Amino acid sequence: MTIQKLAGKQRESVHLATARGNLWEGSVRSSKTVSSIVRWLRYVRQGPLGPLLMVGKTERTLKRNIIDPITEMVGTSRCRYRTGAGELDLFGRMIYTAGANDERAAEKIKGLTLAGAYADEVTTYPESFWSMLMTRLSVEGAQWFGTTNPEGRNHWLKRDYLDRAALHLTRNGQILRTSGDETLDLHRFSFQLDDNPYLPDDYVEALKREHVGLFYKRYILGEWVAAEGAIYDMWDDDKHVVDTLPPIVRWPGIGVDYGTTNPFSGLLLGVGADRRLYLASEYRYDSRAKRRAMTDAEYATALRTWVRGAAPLAGLHPEWTVIDPSAASFITQLFREQWPGVTQAANDVLPGIRTVGTLLGNDQLRVHASCRGWIDEVSGYSWDPKATAKGLDQPLKQDDHSMDAGRYGIYTTEALWRPHIPTLLEVAA
Template sequence: MPDDLPLSRKQLLSIVQSTARINLWEGSVRSGKTIASLIRWLCYVADAPTGGELVMVGRTRDSLYRNIIAPLMNPDLFGELAQQVKYTNGAAIAYILGRAVHVLGANDAKAEPKIRGMTCAGGYADELTTLPKPFFDQLVARCSVPGAQIFATTNPDNPGHWVKRDYLRRAAETRLRTWHFRLDDNPFLDPAYVSALKSTYTGLFYRRNILGHWVQAEGAIYDSFDEARHVVTDVPHITRWLCDAIDYGTTNPYSDLLIGLGTDNRLYVVSEYRWDSRAERRKKTDAEYSAARRAWLQGVPHPQTNVLGVRPEWTVVDPSAASYIEQLHRDGVSGVTPADNAVLDGIRTVGSLFAGDRLRIHASARGLIEEIPGYSWDDDKAEKGEDAPIKLDDHSCDALRYGVRTTEALWRPHIPTLLEVA
């Protein structure tokens, strides 16, 4: 690796001292934990025990490539060593310093059999809290070659999460050594970048991703939402109609939000169609919802113009509403796609937009405006180590995160104040 690669004292200590059976770098984003763990992993692979297989695992192969393997292949980071890392994205095997390394995704409980039967000489786990516990337990068991070690990174999570409960709190029993990193432990970041990154987060995600705390989800989810600031009666010209985003309901309310990108580089919820069958005392069929959606969009005015009617690029639909998705296809609606339903990722993204004043809502979207203040973390699930919203009066809030998260690749280049972090 380059001689001038800057490393902090904490990074250097973690590299030298990571001789335990399990070694975990945990803490805030952009704190330097990943680069330290990768240097240690390269050192380990270069001299790993023979007679067993090496494994790298992430939530998915794509995330593992993006977070870990691509940086290993970057000559700006690892100099000539980067040429000795060979991998094609999506492949099952990488070659690192001449050793074959299994590349695995482990995004649900069904992943555990992938590693069952292996005899491993070492492993690397990215974003450990996103992996199923049975998988990691199996990886620990399978690292049975004498001298085998495991290296892992993670951002903090709920203090009841299995990583905290079963490993960090039982470090001596599990033969684990850990290093805690905070954002301010990385002295090589531009102060302006650090300031912008800190302003990106609020509440729970600030405490976890900036301060590196293992804290329980509690209180309002969008605690930076301010109706006086985020609800507007005047919307600028919309440069791109990104989507209408639908949370489907028959007994529960049906909510459809129209989201566009304004000339001021903000996202706007321009309009909302909502049908509450209990309040209206009548349920609608899929065909009726489709017709109502079409009529609603035809009547939406383009802000700052006299033009009526909007045709969004995408129609993002609750992924559980298979029959309604089929109905939209039958009705010739283009751009229909199931929503990205990664709940915490969606909440974090929406919360960051509110915190940075990059998401505003037109005053006509009353269903959404009324739901947001009561959109709260579920205390009972938090006590069990799970972060989840209370499933009550959350239909427009679900539609909002569906639309924002699913179209992120379209709007993110236009909203540069939001920083991508891992």
């Protein structure tokens, strides 16, 4: 791994990272991580003696995001990660490693006395874990170093820590110093994509196209903004709704959101010869309107009839049927009937929303006019204001059944359709 010489804000942030807490935050690929790693390596060699800790959302992401780059930078003779043991040998110092993806994570570090810590993806941690970590840094001269992408304005990290930082290296390069009863011994370094001078122009343009709406503001501009209003604010009926489909070259799958008292929705996903994705057909059953709930067996029969009768299928079965992971009984029913290609949906909500939003924003996803559930729901699909007030990003659970079905089908089958869709570098060109 070739590490370019630190420049500009990168170098300045390393020089200024002298507080008890030091956090690099802002855009993706803005050089936050490499700057923080350089400072952490110096601390490992020169900091006070005592146990050290490195944390990620999970140990797997910590290894991928931080430990692997460190290993490439310094070599395997000076950096050895003992998989499964939760230990890293770096420059001869033993460092504990841990994941912090749920409320139980605080138990992993209870009782430790630490001389230093490195934290990756801090906004993904439970607040209880972070509070425990701060109490463990009790060796004289202990420091912590961390990185994160922005979240909502009400996130606990921004509200209780970043807004109280004693020093702030701002996005425009100014150094702001604060003082007072609410000030923390914390130095905050805010980065934008353009702060990384080594990224190719076409790659930067592709990244900007990859993120739209809320995610553009956070991950490109580096802003802490709330998830408010419409989720797919780029939706345009005139552009995205089509009356006819192009020739379909592949049918990656069907996304299914299961409902008994709530609507049941199935959406058929196709890849067009024009290198776009199409939601080509929809099966929807609303037991509230019909005043009759259907059994799993009845839903399986109805779904099979719909698949066989969907005009664009031309007798071909979709490669996968992607089911709402909470619908265990319906999945069992389809397995019992030897339905081909049944799988649970990948239900990572925010990455799935980001994928769908990017496709819409770049006009790479269109919807056939027959998909009335999707079309009726998309404009009103919104962020939950109560969750936003708590610093959380969650869709409002209301009139979202076709939205979920479409997201399941698109996000879960991405490996199948991605080779057929222009890359964002091609779009940028």
